[in-house]
Structure formats: structure tokens, C-alpha cells
Amino acid sequence: MSLIAGKAYTFGNNIDTDQIYPGRYLELTEPEEIARHVMEGADSSFPERYQAGGIIVGGTNFGCGSSREHAVIALKTAGVKALIAESFARIFFRNCINLGLPLVICPEITQHVEEGDKLEVNLETGTVNNTSKDRKIQGEELSEFVLNFIKAGGVKPYYKEKNL
């Protein structure tokens, strides 16, 4: 769980949730249907060309805009293994924690990663290893509070057990 490997798909700054999951699909409620439109607003060819197991790399303020949890459901259900961005918007960050989508804040990541590079992410230390370029990039360590929820697959298992 704490070491995640995958191919990089790169995006720019301020990727908003309309780009991750366009508003016209908000009425969908089934995760598999939602996942069919992942990142479609940013790149209409993405749902076609994306191969499950990839890692999405973004610039600053990734996930800004609307609070729609569909954005994280789409990424997670499509098989995105981790997100790395220079910074994340607040509600999106919370949604990732809640649904257990691993993420790393890495302030210089876009300078060190190109589309298709092979990455290894260490969630515990916040380190990203770009094995295609033989380069290690140090991101921020997640707080224990956040890491525990991500490792547990989000908050749902915790509350489910509590409410048994």
C-alpha cells in the first residue's frame, strides 16, 4: 500500500473539478458510469487512452472548483492509483482522504515528470521516484491522521465498523 508504482499522466495548474468530471454528468450515480467520463473536461480522449493503474500528476491547486465527490469517484473507479500535485484544493483533498485515494503533495513535481514516465510513490515518506529519469523528488509527508484514513481505504470502513 505505501509503495505505489505506475505510469504518469500529466496535467497543468488549476485542474478544476469540471475538467476532472464535467457538470453535465452530475446526475450519474453509479461509479462505473461515472468513471467513463474521467478527466474528460481536460482531455476528451483521456477516458479512451487511459490504462488502469496510472498515476495522475498535476500542478498547483489540483481539484479546485465544485465540491463534487464524483471527481474522486471517477478517478478511483477508473483505476487511478495515486495523485501527485504541487498543491491540492481543500474540498478535493478531503474527498480523496474520505474515499481512500492516495495522494502526495510535491511542490516541484511538474518540473521532473513527463507524460509516460514510470513513477514509484512512497506514501509514508512523500518521496516520488521517477525511474524513467532516475530522479528522486521529495514531497511533503502526510499527517498520520490523513495517512491512516488513506491506508484504511477511506473513512467508510472506520464508520462502518463503528456503526455495526
Added chain:
Amino acid sequence: MHALEKILLHHSNKESIAQGDIITCEVDIAEINDLYLQVIKSFYEMGGKKVKNPDKVAFVLDHYAPAPTIQSADIQKKMRNFAREQDIQYFFDINKGVCHQVMPEEGIVWPGMLLVATDSHTTTHGAFGAFGTGVGATDLAVILLEGELWFRVPEIIRINITGELGKGLMAKDVILNIIGELKQDVAVYKAIEYAGSTVEALDMAGRMVLCNMAVEMGAKTSYIQPDKKTLNFIDKKTDRSYRVFETDPGFNYSQEFDFDVSGLAPQVAVPHSIDSVKSIEELQENIPVDQVLIGTCTGGRIEDIKIAAEILENKTVSPDCRLIITPASTRVLKEAMDKGYMEALIDAGAAFNTPGCGACLGAHQGVLAPGEICLTTGSRNFPGRMGSNKAEVYSVSPATGAASALTGKLTDPRQYI
């Protein structure tokens, strides 16, 4: 301590808090809109049976008002059933309007409260001295289960605004100017307080616009210290007792910015980013406009419809342009009717929609075709926000929207006021 920190402390079981702390707070009102059936799904997925505090929960059906598709109709049906089964206290159906307008109108926003909603623009309620913040569906479901949620105590930025606004200038121009300068990630995970003589002079509608769009700079919440104007508004809406928190002198803000808005020209956020802001005077080229939307939680209040009616009274909307008006609430719609604004606008050629979020999120009531250009009084112009991602959306004030509908191209409203 800052007033916002005092609000968080008051809602926690801690004796003191510091910036960066993660604390659990009891939520006064949790609000859910009709995009978020996932709230109910997550509630049951987490083993939920009974909502802990049904008297502290509100549903507002505003994004699909009324339902444009079978799928959205089904979401609303499930929400009505859930609210009935769980004895939810507040249920505002498709006949009420946008949640951020309906909640204060209905008297369920008050100073010092903690309001959490499944909508990023919940920062709006800082205009009333409330701690309002947006969350996703699963966070909201946790509140339904527990009555409380975790929060990180944020750093706070202060924005001082001074100077008198010129004629035809509105709060929307002020906030676009600020976002254009400070950019959309200046306040990620922080709070924004607005202060200064310009803020004091604004009416509640204008203050709501400033606070609403704090989230467009990444802010978690927003705040304007309540004054007589605020309390007059609140006391007319609710007889609930409340406490106004105040910031201690010498509070250490993480950043402070000063803006002087005297002489400010109308502001325009150009495609496709809300922080790509230009003064209308810089946009010399002819920008033809296919559609103008006057409405949403930043441009559909009575003050906005009034200025549109004043600009368009006894005139005709350009034949090359559609003018769509979506009042923020049914109360606003009724007032626009009573005051004759609706008649003036219909006579000028405007189309009126059911109050709600309307075309702002590209779901219905005025979706854009590829290649079309739209001016919106809404808060966002992301690619594809209002329909085709080959459409272009400019965010403007209601005055600029109305003047542009008249000419069929982006137009400085000052010549019509």
C-alpha cells in the same frame, strides 16, 4: 484569536486551539443539494440507520429545479423519501431557489454558527458572520451519522477594501479585480476576511458576492465582521438567539492585502479561468455575445435584477443575443414581479427561468453550443462549465451583462446608467 477561530473553538470540546490543529466540531446546520445522492449512499454504506440530528439538516433541490431528466428526477425522488423517513427538519423543494440565497432567507443562517454544505460556495455565509464551508458527499454523510466533523484550523488572510465604487460598479467587479490580482490559489486551505470602508458600504447582497467567491481563491471559509446592517437582516429572518464573535486586537493574519477601488472600471474574467481578469477598458476588440445569463448565487438577487431592469427598460435585447434570467430564489422572483422589473425585462426580450442554479453548471436552462460566447454573472468560467467545452464563458457583473445583452457585444454598462 480571530472570530473564525472562536467559532470553531466554541463548536469543539477543546479549551484552546491553534492554527493547523485538527479538531472535531459540532455542526449547527448540514445542508445537502440535489447533486449529492451520494450523501445518502455514503450514509448507508457506513452503516447509517438514523440521522443523528434531523433538526439540524436541510435539503435544497436547486441544481435541477425542476428536474430536466429522468435521472435527476429520480435523485430528487430519493431525497424526498429519505427526508420523510428521517424526519429531516428543513426541506426546500424545486420551488425555492439557490441554497445560498434560500438558507438566509429562511432564517437558518446566523452569526457565530457552523454551517457545512455539499457546495463549495457555502463560503457565502461569511457575509452573516457565520463559519460556512463546503464539503463532499461522504463528509456530509459523516455529519448525518455523528452530528460532527473534523476541521483543520486555518490560517487567515485579511483583504482590506477602500474607496467608493463608481456608478454602475458592483461587488462582482470588486471581487473579480481581487481574484485577478491575487490569483485562484492564494488562499488554498486558508480563510479570507474582508474589511474596510467599501465592504461596510456594501449591502448584504454585495457582501454575499465577496464571500461566495472567496472559494475561487481556494478559501475554506470567509468572514465579514457583522455590523448593524447584518444584524438588521438576521433579526428580520430569525428569532434564534446567537452570538457575534469578534477578533481580538493585534491578531496576526497570515497575509494582508489592500485594494483601493476608487476609479475601478467594470471587470471581466475572460475564458477559461476566473483569475484571467481584465478591465473592460482593456478589451477593445469587438466581442460578440450569443447569450447573457443573469442569475446564480453571485448575480440573481433583487439588486442584480433591478440594475438589469434599469438598463433594459423600454429597450430591446439585441436580436443576435439571448438574455436568460434565473432569479436566485422565488422570493426574489416575486419581488421582481411586484416591483415591475420582471415586466420591464420580459418586454425587453428576456427569458425567465425557474429560480435555481440554472445554466451555471451546464445542466439545463441555457446550455451552450460549441463556439458560442456567453456572459455569465456566475462565479465560474472553467472550460465546459456551461455546456460545450468549445464554448467561451466570460464572468461579469449583472450591469455589464445587461448592457451587453442590449448591444449584442461585450459593453461597458456605465454609459447606460
